[in-house]
Amino acid sequence: MINKEEQEIIKGIILDLINKMGFEAELSLKETFSAENEQGNLVVEIRSPESKFLIGKKGSTLIALQHIVKLLAKNKLGKSVSFIVDVDGYRQQHEDYIRRVANEVAQEVVINGRAATLEPMNGYERRLVHLELEKNPEVKTESIGEGEERKVVISPAGN
Numbered sequence: 001m002i003n004k005e006e007q008e009i010i011k012g013i014i015l016d017l018i019n020k021m022g023f024e025a026e027l028s029l030k031e032t033f034s035a036e037n038e039q040g041n042l043v044v045e046i047r048s049p050e051s052k053f054l055i056g057k058k059g060s061t062l063i064a065l066q067h068i069v070k071l072l073a074k075n076k077l078g079k080s081v082s083f084i085v086d087v088d089g090y091r092q093q094h095e096d097y098i099r100r101v102a103n104e105v106a107q108e109v110v111i112n113g114r115a116a117t118l119e120p121m122n123g124y125e126r127r128l129v130h131l132e133l134e135k136n137p138e139v140k141t142e143s144i145g146e147g148e149e150r151k152v153v154i155s156p157a158g159n
Contacts, residue, residue: 023050042083051088102129115155
């Protein structure tokens with residue numbers, strides 16, 4: 001886990017970056033624990049009146065922001081540290097949405113007996129789908145395609 005001194009350094013990096021972007025923001029830190037991978041995570045929650053600009057289309061700006069912050073933190077701390085940057089709860093809402101869609105499509109696949117292909121997703125989103133549906137013995141999942149066109153196919157387990 002990231003110690004308090006490292007947490008303050010990460011907060012400083014984020015606030016400095018957001019201020020240089022011309023935005024105002026407040027930060028809060030929370031530590032979470034995932035039973036799936038049995039590890040803790042530090043979540044840096046950004047609250048800002050300009051949150052839509054910090055999130056970007058389909059979360060693209062948020063993903064880029066997290067990448068830049070991680071690079072800056074690695075440079076400043078001299079080591080890689082694992083944490084998540086979120087803006088106004090966007091990531092959690094988006095993850096909940098992806099899980100809900102995956103389960104709804106899985107239900108349709110079971111009822112219709114035909115495979116269904118989800119829209120293209122990034123690696124993190126595809127992993128969420130795979131992890132969510134591995135709990136369902138009636139379906140199986142696989143990723144197909146290349147690059148930004150990579151998608152998840154949900155099929156009946158018997159096929």
